[in-house]
Amino acid sequence: MTPHIEAAVGDYAEDILLPGDPARAEWIAETFLSDVRVVNRVRGAIGLTGTFQGRPVSVQATGMGMPSAAIYLNELLMEYGVKRMIRVGTCGGLNANYRVRDVVLAQAASTNSNQNGSLFAPYQYASIADFGLLSTAAGLAEKAGLRTVVGGIVTDDNFYDPMGGAPYEVLKKHGTVAVEMETAAVYTIAARYGAKALTIATISDCLITHEQLSPEARQESLVEMVQLALDTFAA
Numbered sequence: 102m103t104p105h106i107e108a109a110v111g112d113y114a115e116d117i118l119l120p121g122d123p124a125r126a127e128w129i130a131e132t133f134l135s136d137v138r139v140v141n142r143v144r145g146a147i148g149l150t151g152t153f154q155g156r157p158v159s160v161q162a163t164g165m166g167m168p169s170a171a172i173y174l175n176e177l178l179m180e181y182g183v184k185r186m187i188r189v190g191t192c193g194g195l196n197a198n199y200r201v202r203d204v205v206l207a208q209a210a211s212t213n214s215n216q217n218g219s220l221f222a223p224y225q226y227a228s229i230a231d232f233g234l235l236s237t238a239a240g241l242a243e244k245a246g247l248r249t250v251v252g253g254i255v256t257d258d259n260f261y262d263p264m265g266g267a268p269y270e271v272l273k274k275h276g277t278v279a280v281e282m283e284t285a286a287v288y289t290i291a292a293r294y295g296a297k298a299l300t301i302a303t304i305s306d307c308l309i310t311h312e313q314l315s316p317e318a319r320q321e322s323l324v325e326m327v328q329l330a331l332d333t334f335a336a
Contacts, residue, residue: 103176103179103180104176105143105144105146105172105173105176106141106143106148106173106176106177106180106181107140107141107142107143108140108141108148108181109140110180110181110182111182112140112141112148112150112181113140113148113150113159113161113177113181113182113183114150114156114157114158114159114183115157115182115183115184115185116156116157116158116159116183116184116185116186116334117158117159117160117161117177117183117185117186117187118158118159118160118161118186118187118188118189118327118330118331119160119161119162119163119170119173119174119186119187119188119189119283119287120160120162120163120188120189120190121162121163121164121165121169121170121190121282121283122162122190123145123146123147123162125162125190125323126147126148126149126160126161126162127147127149129160129189129327130149130151130160132324132327133153133327133328133331134149134151134152134153134158134160135151135152135153136151136152137149137150137151138150138151140159141161145162146161146162146163146164146173147161147162148160148161148162149161153331153334153335154331154335156334156335158331158334159183161173161177163188163283165260165282165283166258166282166283167212167214167216167256167258167282167283167285167286168216170283170286170287171216171286171290174186174286174287174290174291175290178290178291178293178294178296179294183296184296184297185231185234185296185297185298185334186287186291186296186297186298186299187234187298187299187300187301187330187333187334188283188284188287188298188299188300188301188302189300189301189302189323189326189327189330190281190283190300190302190303191281191302191303191304191305191319192205192254192279192280192281192302192303192304192305193279193280193281193304193305193306193307193308194278194279194304194306194307194308194309194310195255195269195272195273195277195278195279195280195308195309196273196278196279196309197307197309197310199250199278199279199304199307200248200304200307200312201304201305201306201307201312201313201314201318202248202303202304202314202318202322203248203249203250203303203304204242204247204248204249204250204301204302204303204304204322204325204326204329205249205250205251205252205254205278205279205300205301205302205303205304206230206235206238206239206242206249206250206251206252206299206300206301207230207252207253207254207279207284207299207300207301207302208229208230208235208251208252208253209227209228209229209230209253209254209288210228210229210253210254210255210256210284210285210287210288210300211228211253211254211255211256211272211277211285212228212255212256212257212258212285213255213256213257213258213259213268214256214257214258214285214286215258216285216286217285217286217289220289226289228256228284228285228288228289228292229288229292230288230298230299230300231291231297231298231299233297234297234298234299234333235251235299237333237336238299238301238329238330238333239251241329241332241333241336242329245325245329247325247329250278250279250304252276252277252278252279253275253276253277253278254277254278254279254280254281254284254300254302255269255272255277255279255280255281256280256281256282256283256284256285256286257280257281257282258282260282269308279302279304280308281300281302283300284300284302287300288300299330299333301326301329301330301333302326303319303322303323303325303326305319305322
């Protein structure tokens with residue numbers, strides 16, 4: 102037990118999916134896993150463990166943003182023996198060449214968060230994915246015929262940007278493909294504990310073309326994304 106997780110040691114699998122939304126965590130477990138049991142409900146951040154193709158897999162909601170995600174990441178890695186983590190969620194596209202429903206495999210994550218800035222000053226830490234998970238997911242996605250993008254993303258502390266997206270211009274010029282709010286923490290904290298991490302995120306809206314997924318298409322794309330994440334663990 103930790104301040105934010107009531108599970109006993111052994112309740113979480115070594116492989117874990119990390120959605121932000123508690124409702125999505127529950128949906129993932131109910132849709133894809135067998136023999137599911139709830140292992141955490143503290144503060145509504147549900148955690149569940151089941152099996153996929155006979156292998157134990159857990160799902161833990163992390164909330165939105167780096168500070169919230171960091172709480173669960175640290176506690177899962179310090180106390181519960183988690184070894185491999187895949188964040189699953191949505192992101193905003195920053196390149197008109199990529200369309201909504203494309204699946205982003207985040208190779209690296211830049212960030213404007215002072216969570217990393219204050220920790221590594223005067224250096225700027227490079228938060229990167231585990232190559233094994235990344236290459237496996239990329240190969241499986243190609244085999245499945247999914248539209249995928251492998252590239253750098255940016256983890257932003259702000260959901261509502263008073264600058265109207267202007268700060269993203271220099272990132273776009275340097276090949277950044279999407280924006281979300283957790284991955285820099287996922288990759289940094291995984292590295293701290295010697296764990297392996299990857300983000301797989303569906304482009305739900307494009308900040309350049311203003312295209313957005315319909316609710317029906319969003320749900321279909323989530324199925325593809327979660328299936329890819331679970332297949333990556335199983336490979």
